Amino acid sequence: MPVEPEFRELIPIFLEESKERLERLTTLVPDLPDRTAVLEAKRELHTLKGAGRMMRLAAFAELSHAAEELLEIPGGAWIPLLERTLDHLSGMVEAIAGGGEPEAPAELLAALEQAKAAAAPQDPPATAPPAEPAPIPPLQSPSPFPTSPAPARPEPVPTAARPVSGAAEVRVDAASLDAVAERATQVRIMALATRQMVERVYELARLAEDGVREPQPTQVLAVLATMLRRVGVELEGGQRRLIRSAEDQLDTMLTLQLQPLRSSFQSLARYARDLARSLGREVAVALEGEETRLDRRIAREIEEALLHLVRNAVDHGIEATAVRQARGKPRQGKIAIRAIGSGDRVRLEIADDGGGIDPERVRERAVRLGLLDATVAAALSRAEVLRLLFLSGFSTREAVSEISGRGVGLDVVATAVARVGGEVYLDSDPQTGTVIALEVPVARRGEHVLLLRVGPQRLVIPSAAIRRATRIAAAFVVERDGRTFAQLGDRLVPFVPLARLYGQPALDSQILLEGVASGRPLALAVDTVEGEQEVLVRPLSAKVEGDRLLEGVALLASGEPVGVLSPAALGQRESLRTLPATTERIQRRRIRVLLVDDSLVTREMERRLLEDAGFQVAAAADAAEALARLGEESFDCVVTDIEMPGMDGFELTAQLRGMENFVHLPVIVVSTRDRPEDRLRGLKAGADAYLTKQSLDAGELVDLVQRLTGREA
Secondary structure, eight states, X not given: OOOOGGGGGGHHHHHHHHHHHHHHHXXXXXXXXXXXXXXXXXXXXXXXXXXXXXXXOHHHHHHHHHHHHHTTSSSSTTHHHHHHHHHHHHHHHHHHHTTOOOOOOHHHHHHHHHHHHHHSOSSOOTTSOOOOOOOOOOOSSSSSSOSSOOOSSOOOOOOSOOOOOOTTOOOOOHHHHHHHHHHHHHHHHHHHHHHHHHHHHHHHHHHHHHHHTSSSTHHHHXXXXXXXXXXXXXXXXXXXXXXXXXXXXHHHHHHHHEXXXXXXXXXXXXXXXXXXXXXXXXXXXEXXXXXXXXXXXXXXXTXXXXXXXXXXXIIIISOOHHHHHHTTOOSSEEEXXXXXXXXXXXXXXXXXXXXXXXXXXXXXXXXXXXXXXXXXXXXXXHHHHHHGGGSTTOOSOSSOOSSSOSSOSHHHHHHHHHHTTOEEEEEEETTTEEEEEEEEESSXXXXXXXXXXXXXXXXXXXXXXXXXXXXXXXXXXXXXXTEEEEEETTEEEEOEEHXXXXXXXXXXXXXXXXXXXXTEEEEEEESEEEEEEEEXXXXXXXXXXXXXXXXXXXXXXXXXXXXXXXXXXXHHHTTSSSOOOOOHHHHSOOOEEEEEOSOHHHHHHHHHHHHHTTOEEEEESSHHHHHHHHHHSOOSEXXXXXXXXXXXXXXXXXXXXXXXXXXXXXXXXXXXXXXXXXXXXXXXXXXXXXXXXXXXXHHHHHHXXXXXXXXXX
16 A cells, blocks of 8 residues: 555655664564563564554554564564564565555464464453454464464565665764864865965066066075065965865764664675575574774675675575584574774674585686686685685586576675775685675775876876885896796795786886785786875776776876776786786777867866776867867867857867868767757757767767777777
């Protein structure tokens, strides 16, 4: 039954309250059947029942009432059934949040009624009024409190119960908001103060210009030197104050982004239990460190990764009940979901007490899939073999099911974690099970990177991945069995020669960078290390195929975009049989685009879209400047606005088509005008394509440039 119109405005309030109370109920389960916990759980369920009835959500209210009555039964045999009921109530809340209409779970209600009836006294009290007995389904278990009735058909693999990162809701305290507002005002005042410095610099420039005309400018130069030093000192002090205030502002903003992992963990636990039931397995999920706080943006980025790990723990890790009993293990498997905060990092662990991972089976599978030579595979350590599980397309499952065996999983985990600046660790033992740990930053902020050069190519790599830098001469580089080594004293260090991968000649002297990536040794050689910077890192666009060694694009302080090397990908290279094919996109001259628009904001937005795709972009503020740039430089494509001072985009396009050198130069018009007559006029003027700014799609613009130029970025 849909929510009545008069109550729709109350849905957000209902959802927020229901989520909080269900989270509280989940935290109470480990303390049951303690009397205090039972009383508190009753209050929470009673409130949920009332809220459901008020919202005319009969199914939700009915299930809350049934769970409330379950708590009346003495003992604690009903706890697994209550846990299942709370999972279903949480699923109902998610369905309502998504605009769905939750239905009454007939089988679950029957199980609750059966448990209540089984615990009722045989002879009703004398004061009890006569009542018609309700039909009770036959018992499916010798236990008076069955945890799950036998379904009429197999349950489907759960898909709705997924972790919720809380992207739409952020709880903020008033004091933090006040601090943000106050510091923002301080930053603005300090920024305005720099205007005086700018005016003084212009005054000094005018003084210098006047001094050039003096017959003896020595005195003017001396005054200029003194004044410039004074301005420099003032600017340096102002910069320090501005940086300090900006750091404080950033710290406060990041604090606002930090949210407890409780909701996400509880959703993961519910997913694990639902999946276990669908597979006919018994699983208990323990949560630890639920109050650990993590940047909600990072939590959202790794949501799918955590889901993969929980799925693997249930499907790959926990054995079937019969297998566990044959191995002398308890019928019920155990999964632990933990969060441990340490400084500026958070360690997330998914552990199971299943059968573990057989390294020999992984080794054989890798050779059979062609990922490794048998000789190389035999030389790998146990830890190196387990790292193969993170390679793309690798799976130990021979058969494909709804859940596993498609070669998608741990490689997705490694990619997602690397994207947020984290690392993945895996350990497994046949006796104790498997533990997979993700170490991620507490908050997302600027990342410190080393700026590298390989031939003409500039790249960056996270500073945290590098521990040592050594200059090596060509005489100390050794080639052996298709791999490259550096002879450092008595050490023979295998490394990734970036110059070779990018099709550049190796210099006589290179810099060897050594470090650790996800617990594995990492070494690569570059031409130069230009320094360290703090940068903003953006993920590579899914629309644009990128270099497999890159995990993102960094914007330097100058605004220049450069590729971010993936330490995880580089760390795997020395184990693979062949080096990747040379990346032609980086060897060839990049596509050069001339962007013409009189709006600075629009130019900047479109420039970033095109540069993120790998294009080299030059900008012009009007048609006259564009024609001047075209006369001096060579471009592969022009992207132009229509409405500009002087010559408009239609006239610019027509003029280009009338010039012999530019008859075949691709021209794309991007305008706010979306009338059919404007499109027709643009195409008649000679434009190759016409896009509107209102519906501008980055992927469409990139595809158009590539298609019209006949080349990739």
